[in-house]
Amino acid sequence: MRTWTPPEVPDLPGTGVAPKLYNTATERLEHPAIPEGRAHLYVCGITPYDATHLGHAFTYLAFDIMQRAWRDAGIETVYGQNITDIDDPLLERANDTGVDWRALADEQIGLFRSDMHRMGMLPPEHYIAVTEQIDEIADAVGELLERGFAYPVPTAEAAGDDIYFDTRAAERDSQWRLGDVAPYDHDLMLRLSAERGGDPERPGKRGPLDPLLWRAARADEPSWETSVGAGRPGWHIECSVIARGALGGAFTVQGGGSDLVFPHHEFTAAHATALSGTPLAHAYCHAGLVSYQGHKMSKSRGNLVFVSKLLDGGADPSAIRLGLLAHHYRSEWEWHDSDLDVANRRLEAWRSGLQRTTADPVPAAAVVRQLRSAIANDLDTPVMLATLDAALDQGVDSPDLIADAALALLGVQLR
Incomplete structure (x- = not known):
């Protein structure tokens, strides 16, 4: 599947530090294993029927910042993302609107790509639709059957099981x-x-x-x-096959929104481990959910704030990024208009601050060190924003270095 054009990412002097990340599976901050200086990241992609709202954007921005931190630390990144372009919610939306499901998926995938490009998100190297991997997924299901990890259940609705x-x-x-990824009790599961x-x-x-x-x-x-007969894949096996095919086994981070911890990431890991004999990922990192008008953004409530509408209304992509980055990626929070x-106002203040002359400017090199320290601490973007607020309010001795740092680490354009 075609991806989007990557944004500019300046190289900064010196080298950052590989970030500690909160691993949902162990419930602690860790340095995930990164053998040979190459980090592999897989983030679950959209089901293309309501792209791209700010909840989506908050999740993908978190893993955009993660990659920027790795790259600044001299770590090569390989990024994979799927598209769940065949699933019940997509079919239901297509049926409700009288649109062919393929046409709806194509339209929404195109909109998502455009939104990600306009927002300056780093694109995945592997961008794979489920419909591109049907045979591979079916073969994996057959392998699970052969190994005794799967079983048929008859249904009156279909000729097969x-x-x-x-x-x-x-x-x-x-x-x-069970519980390797989601440390929840059985009733909650x-x-x-x-x-x-x-x-x-x-x-x-x-x-x-059993999924x-x-x-x-x-x-x-x-x-x-x-x-394995006529049909279509279940949800979790799709990502197991796509992630392993793109990145191999035991990759660095499996990412997504916190609503994917269970059952999706739990059973994605289960399927992959049953197939390969090795864990799917070293760490599982999750972004918090975003609310609007008192409730989590969801299609059922209709309380979605779309990135494309904000951009088409004249919003600066850097301002949208700053509005999201003001919240730590693991936090649950509510967007207000x-x-x-x-x-x-913050973006304007930063841009004005680059022009500020003062007798006692803040050393830009020291600001970059502070930014690197914050991003290495579980991607602490609120501290990064506060650091730049203070520095640019006073004025800095190297505006170009600060502009490069804001772009490289936060994806925020100050020039």
Whole structure:
């Protein structure tokens, strides 16, 4: 799948420090393993039917900053991202609007690419749609069946059987254990499964948390003829196959929004471990969810703030970035319409501050050291913003260095 043109990222003098990151799986700050100076990052992509709202942007911005921190530390990055371009929510939206699901997906993918480019996001090297990997995913499902990690469940709605992952078998015969990624209790897992695409009450399953691997073909639904019969993939196996194919096993960070911790990232890791015998990733990092008008942004409530509408209305991409970066990437917070005004004032103050002359300027090199220290501490962008507020309010001895640092580390254009 075609990606987007990368933004300019200046090289700064000296070298930054590889960041400590909060690992959801261990619930502590860690330095993920980065062998041979190359970090591999996989971030779950959009289901293309409501792109791109600020909740999406906040998540992808977090991992954009992560890559900038790595690159500044002299670490090469390899970034993979999928597109879930076949899934129930997409089909439901297409049906509700009377639009062909392929046309809807293509339109939304194009809009997402445009939004990411205009926002100055670093593009993935591997940008892969599920529909580009159907055969590979089906073959992985077949392999799980052969190894005893999957089983069929008959359905009256289809000629073939649905195929489910056997959670108990995977715990018994692989390195994965339920809770390896999501340190939640069983009752919470059941509730989240029901809320987030699972079917814990489905008759015929061996365990209520067992996730769907393959959905047998139904009438009036898209399907593909594959090695495991006609149908389409389940959600978690898609990312297992795409991530491992793009980045290999035991890569540096699996990322996404905090609503993906369970069941998606838990079972993505389970499938990958059952297939390969090794863990999927060294660390699991998650961005907080963004609310608007008192509730988490969601299509069902209709409380979405779209990046494209802000940009088309004249918003400066750097101001949108600053409005988001004012919050630590792991925080849960609420966007207010006035946030863009606050961000605009900050951006104007920074740009004016570059021109400020003073008898006692702040050493720009010291500011860069402070920025590097903050970004190395779990991507602490609020501290980075406060650092630049103070420095540019007083004036700096090298405006060009500060402009380069803001662009390289935060993706904010000051010139």
